Amino acid sequence: MTTELKMTNDERLVWSALSGCRGKAMAVTQYELAQACTMTPRHVRQVIEQLIYKHRKPVGSTPAKKAGGYFVIDNEDEAKETADRYRRQAVKILQRAGVVLQISEREVFEQLQMQMEGL
Numbered sequence: 001m002t003t004e005l006k007m008t009n010d011e012r013l014v015w016s017a018l019s020g021c022r023g024k025a026m027a028v029t030q031y032e033l034a035q036a037c038t039m040t041p042r043h044v045r046q047v048i049e050q051l052i053y054k055h056r057k058p059v060g061s062t063p064a065k066k067a068g069g070y071f072v073i074d075n076e077d078e079a080k081e082t083a084d085r086y087r088r089q090a091v092k093i094l095q096r097a098g099v100v101l102q103i104s105e106r107e108v109f110e111q112l113q114m115q116m117e118g119l
Contacts, residue, residue: 007055013037014047015057018070024078027062027069 007015017036021028030041030048037044048070051057058073060082073079098108 008050010037010039010043010047011050011055013039014044015051015055018051018059018072021069021071023074024060024062024071024081027060027071029069033070 014033014037017033018028020026028036030044033044034041039047048059048061052059058079059070060073060078061070062068063085071078073082094108094112095105098105101108
């Protein structure tokens with residue numbers, strides 16, 4: 001049984017629309033996907049998350065400041081670039097958590113490490 005058969009109708013619809021967007025040069029905005037798939041932009045984001053986490057689909061994204069959008073990762077450079085951006089975002093979020101909790105970045109990372117070991 002292929003992964004596509006396990007997908008919901010919405011997942012199949014979004015994946016089908018994204019399949020024509022190979023490489024970041026072909027990125028399509030969430031609004032364009034929403035219009036093409038007749039769903040809300042928020043639902044498109046939720047479906048994209050499912051495609052990535054549940055179905056392990058190679059979906060990349062470009063930042064909104066650079067005419068952001070989603071695309072099917074087409075090569076190793078795009079995968080690395082996408083992963084690097086996610087790591088930078090994660091660090092920024094952890095730094096914010098430290099400010100909110102009034103603890104050092106080191107303590108935030110230590111807490112994260114303990115939580116990850118418990119998974």
